[in-house]
Amino acid sequence: MLSDRLVPPYSALTVVESTGSTNADLSAAAAEGAGDRTVLIARAQTAGRGRRDRSWVSPGGGLYCSVLLRPDEVPRERLGTLTVVAGIALVRACADLGVTAHLKWPNDLLHGEAKLCGVLAEASGDAVVLGMGLNIAALPPEIPSGAGGLRHTSLEDAGAESTDHEEVTVRLLTELDTVERAWREAGGDLAACGLLEEYRRCCHTIGKRVRVERATDTIEATAVDVDATGQLVLDDGRAVSAGDVVHLRWR
Template identity: 55%
Template structure:
């Protein structure tokens, strides 16, 4: 875990030298998101960060497992308390995190895009994911945003994602750095810069510019897609836009437009149905 040196990360990122209030690094935990959700209930402060070398119960969207072996990825979560942001806008923090992941890939010399809602894609494979969760039943509004970024190759036993989506990592695409401390500093710096602008705009992704950046980075737009929705129904059509609530707009074959706030999206070939 030498590349996740807590003293170096604190020196660069924690007040008075950096924008974060607290940061810890652990060798292993169940889930950094779960840990910070619990810490929020115990009064943990705004902009608290937890980084893990490994997770034994890493979680993705829709309660899927995120494989998190030691030494191969960057697994971290941030606790935020944006008290002036309407609760209905907290979900767009995932868009902020997605753009910060794009920054990390670009700085590492890797060409990437975002697949709606917030998967980092490289050459048709998934390199990172985002999980954003509101803190339940808290006296003060809070949210936890977590990322899992594949840095080194994963075991061959890692299952494919929805639609057979394979996993990949930065190292497989010639990244200029695979030092997880460097990547953590890059991500957390970009994330806080974007989150500060988002917070100043009361979580409005249009006024903050987050929506414009997300649309430019989103490789789903213009693609023919199949959306697999909670409950088992599907939508097939062309992804035409992302709205200010982070919903994906799909123009279906009958011309109707469906706005999706949740679900798995599979990019299709033009001839697929």
């Protein structure tokens, strides 16, 4: 049973066949006092959400997982780096399954030039709900491309050693436990716990010519780094904290 394999290190774990949004459900649970490291997993979502409140297409055959975190040891201004933590856990979990994946800043996991997973971290009172939507089975052909025309792929398409839902879930949440625990023990300091350098190695946005689409403007520049706060550093000296990024060329 899945909970027997993951509780502990997680405090509670619930699996449902379908829900509107695992993030929305855990945000409601947070308001009612749900504990640190509460996990909700769905095999499908009917009202999944991505960044900028976009619809997050969540057909059956994927892993839609949200984790409620109450990292009291971490200053509030560092909580935004949880997307970095999740990204590293996802790359490691894919490697465990024989799939080479990399990250597109700020929150996409890619295999080649296609999206395997998206990450969404949302504040909920004194907690953070960290959501991950990982494509396990091949997606139906009618699923539209994502922001910037980014097409989708899956672990099945990438030739993963296992596409068993339970096994993928255990691999991901085990890696997340390891990475998040190190981040938490370092007070959310990405550099101090070694996660900043690991993220830089995994992030294929660094070195790319990019278009950053923000609510108020659009920037074209070359991404040169990701700093200790998780911001994307551009060659014109600007540091970007949020926005949709399109890679204009691949290295």
